[in-house]
Amino acid sequence: MSRRDQELSEKYQKDKRFEKVITSLNNLLSVSQNELIEELEETYPTLHILGAPRSGTTLVSQLISTYLPVGHINNLIAAFWKAPIYGIELSKKLIGSKYTSNFQSDFGRTTGIDEPHEFGYFWNYHLNYDGLEQKIQNHEKNINWKQLSSLLKNMTYSYERPIVFKSFLAGFHAEQLYRQLNKTCFIYIKRNLVDNVLSILKLREKLNGDKTIWGSIKPRQYEQLKSLSVYEQIVGQILCLEHEYLMQLEKVPENNKIIISYKSICENPDDFLQTIQTRFLNTQSERIPTLPNLSVKSKKVSSEVKKEILQARNTILKLFPDLKIIK
Incomplete structure (x- = not known):
């Protein structure tokens, strides 16, 4: 299944020639990769952010990949979304395993070849999505879970370590991912609502060229949200996604998940990393002396705009009274 991508402003448009070439290569390699897949036990966990x-998921993926003993999907590996075993082995040979992030991104897009990538085409392909809109619950019967879990195990074996992912779509199926691979762990990041809204608004303006055009992932409530005001759409996007992810995470054991604020990660990155290492990776670490300065500065916003955002929140909670959100 091919993915329907949203039209982006000129700066963020994909190179059509490259997309055509790399798609052709993936189609060829996906067949030969089948010969490399082995029947393996689940030895290494996969971590899903x-x-x-705009909640801080990219920064968290950079932190974990830099300071903890995990593999990650970098920009080279991501080019092999239908044949990630080839991508991982090429990355090991050409780049090596030593990675230190520059802690930079442009609306979640990183530029260094070894920097983390969302791996969106991979998740669209294996979760059987043609876009970024959440599917109805019975969609899971259309997913080849045996194939996906086998591939994830083989990917960790290629890396010889756990792998950390950042994916919006995977969160819609957290329960099933855990059922398939019970070492699977999840890290849910919650950002201050006002800051999160303003950042998504900026994403709309820069990526889409128009703040009225929806940006990024669409929760199942999208059809009800799309006719609302801009602030109501964005607040609804944040809160409805939060609800959908939390409903999935309710069915995942406490030892396999962490729900944490972006602010607390930035204020205490060392504590956060040690928690991930001891709980999910089952290893101990010493204090890290070279962590970057991640101080959080709330975005400057007028009292009128803040009031509009909080009013939008009230509107969404009235429209969807059963939303499960973090208080």
């Missing part, structure tokens, strides 16, 4: 768009 979840959160609303």
Whole structure:
């Protein structure tokens, strides 16, 4: 299944020639990769970072990949979304395993070849999505879980370590991912609502060229949200995604998940990393002396705009009274 991508402003448009070439290569390699897949036990966990768009998921993926003994999907590996075993082995040979992030991104897009990538085409392909809109619950019967879980195990074996992912779509199926691979772990990031809204608004303006055009992932409530005001759409996007992810995570054991604020990660990155290492990776670590400065500065916003955002929140909670959100 091919993915229907949203039209983006000129700066963020994909190179059509490259997309055509790399798609052709993936189609060829996906067949030969089948010869490399082995029947393996689940030895290494996969870690999945979840959160609303612009909630800090990219920064968290950079932190974990830099300071903890995990593999990650970098920009080279991501080019092999139908044949990630080839991508991982090429990355090991050409780049090596030593990685230190520059802690930079442009609306979640990184530029260095070894920097983390969302791996969106991979998740669209294996979760059988043609776009970024959440599917109805019975969609899971259309997913080849045996194939996906086998591939994830083989990917960790290629890396010889756990792998950390950042994916919006995977969060819609957290329960089933855990059922298939019970070492699977999830990290849910919650950002201050006002800051999150303003950041998504900026994403709309820069990526889409128009703040009225929806940006990024669409929760199942999208059809009800799309006719609302801009602030109501964005607040609804954040809160509805939060609800959908939390409903999935309710069915995942406490030892396999962490729900944490972006602010607390930035204020205490060392504590956060040690928690991930001891709980999910089952290893101990010493204090890290070279962590970057991640101080959080709330975005400057007028009292009128803040009031509009909080009013939008009230509107969404009235429209969807059963939303499960973090208080």
